[in-house]
Amino acid sequence: MGNEVAVVVIGAGQAGLSTAFHLRRLGYEPGRDFVVLDHAERPGGAWQFRWPTLTYGKVHGMHALPGLELAGADPGRRSSEVIGEYFAAYERTFGLAVRRPVHVRAVREDGGGRLRVETSAGAWSARAVISATGTWDRPFWPRWPGQETFLGRQLHTATYPGPDSAAFTGKRVVVIGGGTSAVQHLLEISEVAAETAWVTRREPSFRDGPFAEDQGRAAVALVDRRVRQGLPPGSVVSVTGLPLTDEMARARERGVLVRQPMFERIAPDGVEWSDGRRMEADTLLWATGFRPAVGHLAPLRLREPGGGIRMDGTRVAADPRIHLVGYGPSASTVGANRAGRTAAREVDRLLRGEASRPPTKATEDRPTAAPEYERGNDLSPEGVAAADSAPR
Numbered sequence: 001m002g003n004e005v006a007v008v009v010i011g012a013g014q015a016g017l018s019t020a021f022h023l024r025r026l027g028y029e030p031g032r033d034f035v036v037l038d039h040a041e042r043p044g045g046a047w048q049f050r051w052p053t054l055t056y057g058k059v060h061g062m063h064a065l066p067g068l069e070l071a072g073a074d075p076g077r078r079s080s081e082v083i084g085e086y087f088a089a090y091e092r093t094f095g096l097a098v099r100r101p102v103h104v105r106a107v108r109e110d111g112g113g114r115l116r117v118e119t120s121a122g123a124w125s126a127r128a129v130i131s132a133t134g135t136w137d138r139p140f141w142p143r144w145p146g147q148e149t150f151l152g153r154q155l156h157t158a159t160y161p162g163p164d165s166a167a168f169t170g171k172r173v174v175v176i177g178g179g180t181s182a183v184q185h186l187l188e189i190s191e192v193a194a195e196t197a198w199v200t201r202r203e204p205s206f207r208d209g210p211f212a213e214d215q216g217r218a219a220v221a222l223v224d225r226r227v228r229q230g231l232p233p234g235s236v237v238s239v240t241g242l243p244l245t246d247e248m249a250r251a252r253e254r255g256v257l258v259r260q261p262m263f264e265r266i267a268p269d270g271v272e273w274s275d276g277r278r279m280e281a282d283t284l285l286w287a288t289g290f291r292p293a294v295g296h297l298a299p300l301r302l303r304e305p306g307g308g309i310r311m312d313g314t315r316v317a318a319d320p321r322i323h324l325v326g327y328g329p330s331a332s333t334v335g336a337n338r339a340g341r342t343a344a345r346e347v348d349r350l351l352r353g354e355a356s357r358p359p360t361k362a363t364e365d366r367p368t369a370a371p372e373y374e375r376g377n378d379l380s381p382e383g384v385a386a387a388d389s390a391p392r
């Protein structure tokens with residue numbers, strides 16, 4: 001077959017680009033030894049799809065990719081533009097030759113210990129696959145009694161158009177969800193809506209001041225424990241709490257940021273709580289988070305009875321040829337950076353350990369490894385705190 005490589009990296013967001021950078025540093029040549037596939041039209045990972053009012057100044061703890069600073073960005077510009085341009089420059093600078101738009105449909109066994117990566121642009125055969133597909137493509141919409149009877153509009157963070165929309169201006173809006181996205185949506189919609197309500201399953205815990213480093217580590221450790229047991233990653237906001245900004249404090253004073261418990265059912269014209277209260281609503285905005293987009297790995301049957309994929313660091317415990325980066329404990333920009341480095345190194349060791357097997361054409365003439373280089377910034381609490389969450 002024509003498309004034979006040592007490694008396929010799926011996804012060119014923060015995690016996939018960090019992986020590609022580290023593979024290259026280890027001596028793998030983009031396009032020959034490894035290929036990065038992404039189904040989006042343009043560079044930027046999920047950032048390119050985030051809503052227009054999410055300016056660069058509003059993202060917390062966006063860590064630069066390894067090897068190229070993101071300096072001097074205007075905090076008033078859209079983060080989709082700033083980060084889209086930065087990722088494009090990154091790909092150019094390191095010659096990462098990302099193939100797009102290429103949608104990966106399935107990864108399955110290819111015989112001889114290889115993996116077959118089936119895509120919209122043909123198939124690749126690889127000795128290892130590093131999946132860096134994020135969560136944006138899998139918004140989580142909880143099912144709720146009466147949901148299908150609702151006559152107004154229902155939107156999700158993934159399709160949130162910003163507050164200047166007919167769905168919000170002069171309308172009665174219910175925002176559902178306990179994470180940072182829900183709060184950001186609520187604050188800006190409350191400026192244009194006739195009425196808003198904010199509902200969450202659990203009482204949110206607001207936190208003053210900066211996030212302590214040990215809290216960040218605790219949050220990551222919690223998610224790491226879950227995925228090591230084969231459980232779905234779960235939410236980190238329950239550990240990190242919501243950072244209380246001045247804007248949020250003001251919103252609380254004007255009665256906007258007042259949490260209500262989850263309603264019991266959805267009626268055609270609004271929502272109803274168990275104590276008999278009801279609110280008429282035109283729009284329900286589900287800011288209920290995302291799930292890992294790992295459907296393309298289904299043929300490999302990696303899912304455990306607990307509902308997740310059992311992990312050992314970035315490596316799938318059941319199959320060392322497969323790594324997940326930006327998954328679970330590494331679902332933050334700094335976590336994705338670090339996971340890319342770990343996965344690249346482990347895959348390199350795996351492929352070298354297989355030297356007694358007949359080498360593939362791609363690895364035969366591979367240059368020797370580049371020297372070890374310094375460790376980057378590790379687990380930043382800001383990055384962890386910012387990861388989106390779902391009420392569960």
Ligand SMILES: Cc1cc2nc3c(=O)[nH]c(=O)nc-3n(C[C@H](O)[C@H](O)[C@H](O)COP(=O)(O)OP(=O)(O)OC[C@H]3O[C@@H](n4cnc5c(N)ncnc54)[C@H](O)[C@@H]3O)c2cc1C
Binds near residue numbers: 038
């Ligand atoms: C609303 C929101 C705000 C956030 N804010 C912050 C923040 O301020 N700071 C922070 O540190 N973190 C933040 N995070 C978390 C952060 O976005 C992520 O941890 C990190 O950027 C994700 O990088 P990624 O590479 O894992 O995923 P993504 O950026 O989602 O990249 C995944 C890539 O994979 C591609 N892809 C997916 N499926 C396929 C497929 N089947 N075939 C081919 N390509 C595919 C997609 O096109 C995409 O380019 C935020 C998350 C959300 C949802």
